Amino acid sequence: MRSTRFASVVGVLAATLLAAACGGGGEQATSTTTTSTATTSTATTATTSTAGTKAAGGGVTRTGDVFGAGCAGLPKAATDEGSLDGMVDDPVATAASNNPLLTKLVAAVKAAGLVDTLNKADAGYTVFAPYDPAFEALGKEALDAVLADKPKLTGILTHHVVPQRMDRDGILSAATLTTVQGDALKVSGSGDDITVNGAKVLCGNIPTANATVFVIDKVMMPAS
Numbered sequence: 001m002r003s004t005r006f007a008s009v010v011g012v013l014a015a016t017l018l019a020a021a022c023g024g025g026g027e028q029a030t031s032t033t034t035t036s037t038a039t040t041s042t043a044t045t046a047t048t049s050t051a052g053t054k055a056a057g058g059g060v061t062r063t064g065d066v067f068g069a070g071c072a073g074l075p076k077a078a079t080d081e082g083s084l085d086g087m088v089d090d091p092v093a094t095a096a097s098n099n100p101l102l103t104k105l106v107a108a109v110k111a112a113g114l115v116d117t118l119n120k121a122d123a124g125y126t127v128f129a130p131y132d133p134a135f136e137a138l139g140k141e142a143l144d145a146v147l148a149d150k151p152k153l154t155g156i157l158t159h160h161v162v163p164q165r166m167d168r169d170g171i172l173s174a175a176t177l178t179t180v181q182g183d184a185l186k187v188s189g190s191g192d193d194i195t196v197n198g199a200k201v202l203c204g205n206i207p208t209a210n211a212t213v214f215v216i217d218k219v220m221m222p223a224s
Contacts, residue, residue, distance in 0.1 A: 065207070
């Protein structure tokens with residue numbers, strides 16, 4: 001009788017221990033799965049974050065990245081299309097047309113028929129944009145002659161365009177840039193004091209939808 005009771009008790013204890021063991025394994029599996037999911041989620045987040053950081057580079061700048069005393073000449077109201085906030089979403093030719101510093105450059109771009117080329121949504125440019133006094137320094141007669149000579153005008157304007165987006169660090173690091181027509185531009189200086197083929201950067205790192213713009217104080221002439 002005692003042996004029977006003892007065997008029954010042992011059987012109950014064994015069943016209880018077996019159930020507990022099975023239950024513990026389930027909790028461990030759930031915990032492992034949860035940890036694995038969390039790890040995967042963390043890895044995915046890290047990958048996304050890294051991709052976002054890379055996408056923000058490549059010569060693309062933000063309004064807070066601009067530099068140079070000439071930037072003070074831009075409209076301050078964010079609602080003004082010629083302000084930094086106004087230009088950032090426009091392609092470069094459109095952005096320039098709203099910039100009060102670049103009215104003569106815009107007239108030249110229109111005369112050369114380059115508006116659509118510069119506004120291409122899938123393009124990426126670095127544009128060195130002479131401000132109005134730079135064109136005035138050429139003299140009215142010389143400027144009128146250039147505006148009337150489309151091939152020459154096109155050559156001059158494309159001498160100011162690099163077919164790649166670059167910010168201040170990018171142009172300084174490169175030191176020599178190649179324009180869309182294959183000419184070389186020499187960059188020198190540091191910080192806010194930068195020259196490109198002898199033209200001083202007045203306001204740089206200006207962001208537009210498809211270009212990074214540097215306003216300069218001279219019209220750069222290609223080698224004849």
